[in-house]
Amino acid sequence: MIFLELFTTFFVIGLFTIGGGYAMLSLIQGQVVSVHGWIDESTFTDIVAISQTTPGPIGINCATYVGYDVLQSSGAGDFVCFLGSLTATFAIVLPSFLIVLSLCRVYTKFSHNGVFVGVMSALKPAVTGLIGAAAILLITPENFPDWKSWGLFGVALIASLWKKINPILVILAGGIAGLILY
Secondary structure, rough: HHHHHHHHHHHHHHHHOOHHHHHHHHHHHHHHHHHHHOOOHHHHHHHHEEEEHOOOOHHHHHHHHHHHHHHHHHOOHHHHHHHHHHHHHHHHHHHHHHHHHHHHHHHHHHOOOHHHHHHHHHHHHHHHHHHHHHHHHHHHHOOOOOOOHHHHHHHHHHHHHHHOOOOOOOHHHHOOOOOOOO
């Protein structure tokens, strides 16, 4: 029964969370501390701290640790606790997977539709503008680009747009050049 509760709780959290892992934390806390009472506030704080220090998305890490801790506190063995962590992790990731899979099917189905192609073409400059705006917002007096950075940017732009070099190669070359220059 606890596995079903873990699955449904984290599935709903994964389904209704918009904004990434940190946005999930309040929902996870509300469910596992307040609603279900699986863990106390102090344990949740510890789980969040551990989730922040381990690699990966914080919401998924938190779900993994909560799934394990809930079963461990009930006296279950290590393998059952492991299954609890798998259940919570799978449940929190599943909604995103299903949504992306659905979007891929929609894209495949409508990729030759004129209206769809037009909308996607109109979105490309908007996305480019949003990425550019984010980059500009990150430029502060403390990290204003120097001439070397502008040079790397120019070379990467030329390599990408005019020479049509694979973007992965451009990123790798930029990283190597950055290591050498700085």
